[in-house]
Amino acid sequence: MSRPIDLTPSPALVVRRRRDRLFHAFAFAGALLCLVVLALLLFDIVSTGAARLSWEFINSFPSRFADRAGVRAALWGSAWLMIVTMAIAGPIGVAAAIYLEEFTRRGRLAAILEINISNLAGVPSIIYGILGLAFFVRWLALGRSILAGALTMALLVLPVVIIATREALRAVPGSLRAASFALGASPLQTVLRVVLPSAMPGIVTGLILALSRAIGETAPLIMIGALTYVAFVPQGPMDSFTALPIQIFDWASRPQAAFQQNAAAGILVLLALLLVMNSIGILIRQRASRKLQP
Amino acid sequence: MSLSTTQRIPLRSEQKFRPVEFSALAFLRASALVSIVTTLAIVVVLVYESIPFFRHVSPWEFLLGTQWTPLLEPRAFGVLPLVVGTLHVVIGAGLIALPLGLLTGIFLSEYAGPRTRALLKPLVEVLAGIPTVVYGFFALTFVTPILQRFFPSIGLFNSLSASIVVGIMILPFVASLCEDTLRAVPRSLRDGAYALGATKAEVTLKVVVPGALSGVLASFILALSRAIGETMAVTLAAGSTPKLTANVLESIQTMTAYIVQVSLGDTPRGTIEYQSIFAVGLLLFLVTLALNIASNRILKRFREHYE
Amino acid sequence: MKIEALRTSQGAGPDLATGSTLEVRGCSIRYGDKPAVNDVTLAFALHRVTALIGPSGCGKSTLLRALNRMNDHIQSCRLEGQVLYHGQDIYDPAIDAAEVRKRMGMVFQKPNPFPKSIFDNVAFGPRLNGTFRGQARQALADHVEKCLRAAGLWEEVKDRLRDSALSLSGGQQQRLCIARAIANDPEVLLMDEPCSALDPISTARIEELILDMRENYTIVIVTHNMEQAARVSDNTGFLLSGDLVEFNNTADLFSRPRSKKTEDYITGRFG
Numbered sequence: 019m020s021r022p023i024d025l026t027p028s029p030a031l032v033v034r035r036r037r038d039r040l041f042h043a044f045a046f047a048g049a050l051l052c053l054v055v056l057a058l059l060l061f062d063i064v065s066t067g068a069a070r071l072s073w074e075f076i077n078s079f080p081s082r083f084a085d086r087a088g089v090r091a092a093l094w095g096s097a098w099l100m101i102v103t104m105a106i107a108g109p110i111g112v113a114a115a116i117y118l119e120e121f122t123r124r125g126r127l128a129a130i131l132e133i134n135i136s137n138l139a140g141v142p143s144i145i146y147g148i149l150g151l152a153f154f155v156r157w158l159a160l161g162r163s164i165l166a167g168a169l170t171m172a173l174l175v176l177p178v179v180i181i182a183t184r185e186a187l188r189a190v191p192g193s194l195r196a197a198s199f200a201l202g203a204s205p206l207q208t209v210l211r212v213v214l215p216s217a218m219p220g221i222v223t224g225l226i227l228a229l230s231r232a233i234g235e236t237a238p239l240i241m242i243g244a245l246t247y248v249a250f251v252p253q254g255p256m257d258s259f260t261a262l263p264i265q266i267f268d269w270a271s272r273p274q275a276a277f278q279q280n281a282a283a284g285i286l287v288l289l290a291l292l293l294v295m296n297s298i299g300i301l302i303r304q305r306a307s308r309k310l311q312p
Numbered sequence: 313m314s315l316s317t318t319q320r321i322p323l324r325s326e327q328k329f330r331p332v333e334f335s336a337l338a339f340l341r342a343s344a345l346v347s348i349v350t351t352l353a354i355v356v357v358l359v360y361e362s363i364p365f366f367r368h369v370s371p372w373e374f375l376l377g378t379q380w381t382p383l384l385e386p387r388a389f390g391v392l393p394l395v396v397g398t399l400h401v402v403i404g405a406g407l408i409a410l411p412l413g414l415l416t417g418i419f420l421s422e423y424a425g426p427r428t429r430a431l432l433k434p435l436v437e438v439l440a441g442i443p444t445v446v447y448g449f450f451a452l453t454f455v456t457p458i459l460q461r462f463f464p465s466i467g468l469f470n471s472l473s474a475s476i477v478v479g480i481m482i483l484p485f486v487a488s489l490c491e492d493t494l495r496a497v498p499r500s501l502r503d504g505a506y507a508l509g510a511t512k513a514e515v516t517l518k519v520v521v522p523g524a525l526s527g528v529l530a531s532f533i534l535a536l537s538r539a540i541g542e543t544m545a546v547t548l549a550a551g552s553t554p555k556l557t558a559n560v561l562e563s564i565q566t567m568t569a570y571i572v573q574v575s576l577g578d579t580p581r582g583t584i585e586y587q588s589i590f591a592v593g594l595l596l597f598l599v600t601l602a603l604n605i606a607s608n609r610i611l612k613r614f615r616e617h618y619e
Numbered sequence: 620m621k622i623e624a625l626r627t628s629q630g631a632g633p634d635l636a637t638g639s640t641l642e643v644r645g646c647s648i649r650y651g652d653k654p655a656v657n658d659v660t661l662a663f664a665l666h667r668v669t670a671l672i673g674p675s676g677c678g679k680s681t682l683l684r685a686l687n688r689m690n691d692h693i694q695s696c697r698l699e700g701q702v703l704y705h706g707q708d709i710y711d712p713a714i715d716a717a718e719v720r721k722r723m724g725m726v727f728q729k730p731n732p733f734p735k736s737i738f739d740n741v742a743f744g745p746r747l748n749g750t751f752r753g754q755a756r757q758a759l760a761d762h763v764e765k766c767l768r769a770a771g772l773w774e775e776v777k778d779r780l781r782d783s784a785l786s787l788s789g790g791q792q793q794r795l796c797i798a799r800a801i802a803n804d805p806e807v808l809l810m811d812e813p814c815s816a817l818d819p820i821s822t823a824r825i826e827e828l829i830l831d832m833r834e835n836y837t838i839v840i841v842t843h844n845m846e847q848a849a850r851v852s853d854n855t856g857f858l859l860s861g862d863l864v865e866f867n868n869t870a871d872l873f874s875r876p877r878s879k880k881t882e883d884y885i886t887g888r889f890g
Binding site: 042046109110111113114134141142152153173234267281296 | 341480540581
């Protein structure tokens, strides 16, 4: 009745299995390469810049002499820029996301807004720089100020904030909203007291993501004319300024090895800031989600 | 009669004007409109500011000219050298990032176990989060010196080095977009292929990747559009010599690098070279916008396809 | 053997007159710590339809997927006992799952045609296994036609073989999946609730098809629909929380259930 059959791999299958393993190894190697590159990048920066890193470097103004130059002005400039950028982009981005997610029907306007936002997310940062230069610096006559830089940066990160916030809002279960409505709350009350708090961890993540993007952006700031040589700490949003990535760019574009070291040390400071920011983000997220869980 | 009046319950609340609710809603709506205003402002600024430029240089001369010497006499404003410079970087970066990114995406989505993924994914994200000026530094101090060992004739500034770092830069982007689209392919298709006796590589290459093809394509377009708009790494590593060349060992200039070069200098407002950055910016904007729209369309259709 | 004992001791028993090339012996399957199938033993009669019925979560699909090692892809899944195919334990390390699957076609709950053309869907298996390698292109085309005919789909698609499989209706897609499954010339056909996503007319067509194909294949069908089991199968196994409560020829199982639990289930008292 039963014909004799062989379930051990046929020669053709043996070849296919070998190809299968080969491809697995290949894909693994590809993924590994990303890590190797990351390691090389960090190695390059640390080996060039670590020796230059000191309190003096952090606390000195720029100088013609590489060994006396530091990032004090750049750090303050970046700090100002971050705070003002977030003060602008945070509320507007979250509000826009709330409007899109909670107050629009799936209509024409919503569709246009959605397409527009995803396209804005793909506009090169230097275009935002051109916009900032023409619009904020000149038309609004804000000059080469922190405010002009922050407004430009705010527009740049707005899509990031909106997209992340919308995702966070979407993850809030509809039953929560229904319960709130059932208690007689208005849509606005529901959003502010029920939806927003439970979406908070996701929103914070989005804000941190936006900040991380903003702190490293260079091109728009160059466009609006942030200076490379600033020997003072900005006192207000109308002051001119420099920022960390600009200072790094300036040093990196000089041929002398000593300035290259400064650039590497500046990068280390920048990466450290990014690390701190992201850690704070993770911390906030964890605390917020712990509070929500019973 | 009296019964019905007492029982009348106002189901529709007397639309009392509530100033707080009203102004809050107005704020939400205005915020949503900021994004539209931004787009309009970009278009208006680019068009308005490049009109004076196009009074001097005809659009044809601009688009088809093969000489770009805005700062030297005799001046010429043919954008092709900048376009070719940009193409150098886009093609070079694409050759590196697209296959490697897809491969990494495949590994993350099909092969990595939960633990490997939990380790690998954040590291890939770190790579994506590194500011672009850092990649420029990496190109200058690490990639170019290595290239100099292989190609003694290579200049300090060259498009190869820039292409490599831009490739590295967009790689995590390609990888995570590809991973997302591959994951969107339903499990049932994989099961169907396994049940026919396919190996894992066959399932991946003959069913999953073809099934996600449009999504993968959209990721590729999006990544290339990023490469086109990339500024700092190419400004630092590729140089500032606009020229029509196919030699990747030479210094070139991209559209973005040109814009930076002009804005770094002391070019006074109102001069034609100053106006030229808006014309180049307009071209850059239109190209990236077209790519983004195409990619978003494809991606949307892909998502609808699997639900 | 256990199965033989079952048959002789209790009435007619399952119809195994044609013999069997596929049996499960003392098979237990767990997902992590969660048992899904407990010590099941049964044989699937050659060229007969065997239905596995039971409430959802009873382990019938898990058991079916154990027959062609589809559970290999679920990390936490562990199997004890044996699945014997032509007397060989398919879980033997020397045996390749792909060889097993090639010989057992599988049809899934929801139609899952590949996003390729109708032709490429059917040709997928033969191409993988190089069945027609070195032969004229027409050989593969003929084979695809044969399979589509066997699945009762040829007349509907013969003019649009290059169209996407996704352009077909749900019922057509499922028949395409059947054609795809038999294109490897399997001996066994495993069907996992193949009609649960289909409308009544498509369901009726598939059921007809099952009865037609019975001549050429050993068919195992998992279904939550008892009428369907009664209509198409020769033998039926009833599973409840991972236990094989009763295994008998279909007529007897439905008309004279031996177990109280089976009776409760088929009379609709639970499940």
